[in-house]
Amino acid sequence: MSARLFPLKVEECPLLPTEVRSTLVERFNLVADLLEFCRQIGGTPEPEKVERSGLELARLHSEMAREKYLVGFLGPFQAGKSRTFNSVLRTTAREQPAGVGQGFPTTAVVTRLRRSQDGKNTARLVFLTSRGYEAKRRFLLRRCGFDPDCKDDRKVLDEIHQALAAWDRSVRTWQDAAGNQQPVKRRDMEYLALMLNSYRVFKEYVAEQPTVQEVPFEERGQYLNHPPDPWHQQKPSLSPLLSHVELQFVTSVIPPTLEMVDLPGYDAHCSIDAFVTDEFLQTLQAAFIFCRATDFSAAVEMIVAKLKKLFGMDLDGRVWLVITRCDDINIYPEVKIENQQGSVFEQLGRFMDRLGLPRHQVLFVTNEPRELANRLRDPGFSSALEDALRQAESSWPNLREAWSALQEEGGVTQLRTLITDALPQRIGRAVTRRAEQTLSHLGRDLFNFARMLQEERLSADLPAELARWRNLLRKLALSIVDVDQIFTLSKDIHGTLMAAWERLEVSSDILDYVSRTEGNRGLREEFLSHADPLDRFLRERTVNEWLDKVYEIVLVPLRHHENTEGSLRIPGICEEGVVAYLERCREQDRELATWNDCIPSYSGNHPFEDLPNQSEPIFTGETYLDVFDRKHRVLARQISLALALHVHRRLIKLLEELTEYFRRLRERSDVGRDSALPEKWKKLEAVFTSW
Ligand SMILES: Nc1nc2c(ncn2[C@@H]2O[C@H](COP(=O)(O)OP(=O)(O)OP(=O)(O)O)[C@@H](O)[C@H]2O)c(=O)[nH]1
Numbered sequence: 001m002s003a004r005l006f007p008l009k010v011e012e013c014p015l016l017p018t019e020v021r022s023t024l025v026e027r028f029n030l031v032a033d034l035l036e037f038c039r040q041i042g043g044t045p046e047p048e049k050v051e052r053s054g055l056e057l058a059r060l061h062s063e064m065a066r067e068k069y070l071v072g073f074l075g076p077f078q079a080g081k082s083r084t085f086n087s088v089l090r091t092t093a094r095e096q097p098a099g100v101g102q103g104f105p106t107t108a109v110v111t112r113l114r115r116s117q118d119g120k121n122t123a124r125l126v127f128l129t130s131r132g133y134e135a136k137r138r139f140l141l142r143r144c145g146f147d148p149d150c151k152d153d154r155k156v157l158d159e160i161h162q163a164l165a166a167w168d169r170s171v172r173t174w175q176d177a178a179g180n181q182q183p184v185k186r187r188d189m190e191y192l193a194l195m196l197n198s199y200r201v202f203k204e205y206v207a208e209q210p211t212v213q214e215v216p217f218e219e220r221g222q223y224l225n226h227p228p229d230p231w232h233q234q235k236p237s238l239s240p241l242l243s244h245v246e247l248q249f250v251t252s253v254i255p256p257t258l259e260m261v262d263l264p265g266y267d268a269h270c271s272i273d274a275f276v277t278d279e280f281l282q283t284l285q286a287a288f289i290f291c292r293a294t295d296f297s298a299a300v301e302m303i304v305a306k307l308k309k310l311f312g313m314d315l316d317g318r319v320w321l322v323i324t325r326c327d328d329i330n331i332y333p334e335v336k337i338e339n340q341q342g343s344v345f346e347q348l349g350r351f352m353d354r355l356g357l358p359r360h361q362v363l364f365v366t367n368e369p370r371e372l373a374n375r376l377r378d379p380g381f382s383s384a385l386e387d388a389l390r391q392a393e394s395s396w397p398n399l400r401e402a403w404s405a406l407q408e409e410g411g412v413t414q415l416r417t418l419i420t421d422a423l424p425q426r427i428g429r430a431v432t433r434r435a436e437q438t439l440s441h442l443g444r445d446l447f448n449f450a451r452m453l454q455e456e457r458l459s460a461d462l463p464a465e466l467a468r469w470r471n472l473l474r475k476l477a478l479s480i481v482d483v484d485q486i487f488t489l490s491k492d493i494h495g496t497l498m499a500a501w502e503r504l505e506v507s508s509d510i511l512d513y514v515s516r517t518e519g520n521r522g523l524r525e526e527f528l529s530h531a532d533p534l535d536r537f538l539r540e541r542t543v544n545e546w547l548d549k550v551y552e553i554v555l556v557p558l559r560h561h562e563n564t565e566g567s568l569r570i571p572g573i574c575e576e577g578v579v580a581y582l583e584r585c586r587e588q589d590r591e592l593a594t595w596n597d598c599i600p601s602y603s604g605n606h607p608f609e610d611l612p613n614q615s616e617p618i619f620t621g622e623t624y625l626d627v628f629d630r631k632h633r634v635l636a637r638q639i640s641l642a643l644a645l646h647v648h649r650r651l652i653k654l655l656e657e658l659t660e661y662f663r664r665l666r667e668r669s670d671v672g673r674d675s676a677l678p679e680k681w682k683k684l685e686a687v688f689t690s691w
């Protein structure tokens with residue numbers, strides 16, 4: 001069971017916009033109370049729905065009660081994250097907090113950076129807990145083709161050394177979640193060896209609670225970055241055992257309410273960096289996703305998909321796309337990225353739309369502004385750039401403005417201003433929108449759930465016979481609208497319709513002749529002469545055959561139940577039992593009038609309806625036959641769905657009548673004990689349902 005959520009206090013949520021803070025906190029506490037109430041009536045083990053809502057609410061709690069927002073620098077490896085991170089902070093080379101690479105994966109450890117309070121730069125190592133280490137070890141064992149439960153590090157290390165020595169001669173594989181064999185990555189093997197060796201020497205740092213160690217700021221580089229190649233031959237180090245490094249940094253750029261986080265990049269040649277970043281992702285409240293100007297990569301799409309899981313679909317004020325290395329941009333129209341059409345900006349616009357990111361949330365950056373300036377001096381480059389901007393800006397109003405930010409410090413000024421002046425407020429507003437949404441759907445859901453739990457509990461007090469009938473009816477109501485069930489029925493109906501159609505002996509030759517000689521007018525008459533008998537057939541079959549089939553799906557088990565357990569006879573509802581009740585419903589349903597609105601037809605919305613007689617024939621014989629082919633399939637599906645839903649509604653109505661009957665009985669205190677929800681929650685029904 002997840003921990004009880006303590007009530008939130010307004011003063012614990014300093015980052016929420018002041019105008020909504022107290023309302024939001026009040027709503028939160030109301031929903032947390034409701035959750036607690038559901039837990040009590042749900043008992044132990046906790047119903048899954050309650051548990052899931054508890055987790056969602058706990059996440060919201062920690063997001064609403066933050067004192068600092070964490071903003072991640074995410075992206076594919078070597079996209080320029082760390083270098084931009086340093087540039088934003090206006091650091092000297094000696095002081096730059098993040099390590100910058102040379103074409104291979106560089107950042108190895110999550111670097112959390114906040115504004116120093118005491119005028120000093122400091123660094124603090126935070127180690128993995130035993131659980132965190134175990135999760136990382138298991139992940140790597142699996143990725144390297146070992147049994148994740150293997151406890152023997154020595155054996156694993158021996159096998160790694162042998163495998164690495166014979167790397168080019170044999171392929172090693174691991175099995176993914178779908179059961180496919182995937183090749184093991186060499187870097188993963190090297191990293192695993194380094195980590196196991198490091199653990200052997202430094203295992204005392206890994207404990208139940210995270211161990212923390214201050215280190216001189218000047219030494220940060222040896223912990224933050226990957227070692228030189230080959231990794232497995234390096235000396236054991238603390239780095240693979242770290243959860244993250246915390247830097248306190250003297251700067252006025254980062255507001256006190258923000259933390260900037262530099263993360264390892266996603267790289268196709270090594271899975272561990274992605275693992276480390278993924279583990280940290282759920283701690284973030286916002287992100288800059290770095291994307292090389294030369295490569296709108298799948299890694300970026302994957303990151304956005306992960307963030308959507310975290311933040312929901314509304315990424316406004318949460319996620320910015322930072323197009324880096326703009327000095328390298330492919331501006332000439334003949335250079336295409338992924339064979340896409342249009343200028344680089346048009347491709348980028350489409351990429352953002354695909355990601356679901358608002359186009360105003362793009363930033364262009366180069367850490368080599370001089371390189372860009374050199375390229376701009378080339379008249380060919382400038383005019384191609386101008387063309388590309390002009391082509392794209394009609395559908396992207398602030399594109400030129402965003403691009404021109406590159407003129408100041410290669411776009412870093414704009415990024416820095418966003419961080420210093422606007423970021424905490426923008427995130428605060430995004431958190432508020434998300435909280436409002438989550439609380440209203442959780443409030444409504446939990447309220448309905450509480451009511452249902454309460455009813456279930458009461459029905460346990462009712463005679464066991466009734467409880468069994470209600471369960472069976474509920475199960476049947478669900479099964480009748482089951483997708484497989486509907487699919488089977490629709491196949492059956494389709495077969496019958498096809499047989500009727502074949503009896504009409506329609507041939508494409510005759511239709512071609514009609515089309516040639518009489519055009520659309522002739523075809524329309526043909527159409528009606530085919531649709532009419534089929535419609536009559538379809539209505540007749542619906543009420544005389546298919547309706548029975550659907551009812552039988554529920555009547556067979558109900559008859560069996562009645563034969564073995566006896567029938568349920570309730571005055572005014574089902575005096576002769578449930579089976580007789582439903583058989584009566586079926587007879588009423590045979591009235592065609594009941595169906596006039598919901599049985600679809602061949603002749604409804606026919607293709608000749610609004611067509612001028614004189615226009616070119618719209619069908620050849622073959623295409624005419626195709627139209628009917630599609631109609632058979634669609635009608636079969638629609639009819640099976642309509643019938644299933646209809647019988648489903650009949651069952652639900654009966655269930656409601658039974659529930660109502662026993663509610664009345666309880667009120668007269670013939671059956672059961674206390675009634676429905678406590679007064680407090682009854683009063684709140686209107687509140688929850690109006691959110
Ligand atoms: N030409 C050019 N090179 C850049 C730019 N930004 C970064 N680089 C270079 O790209 C390489 C990678 O930069 P990093 O900042 O280490 O990249 P990263 O995204 O942090 O990489 P990982 O830590 O491996 O994920 C370095 O050699 C940088 O000098 C840029 O704007 N233009």
Ligand SMILES: [Mg+2]
Nearest residue numbers: 081082106107
């Ligand atoms: Mg880096």
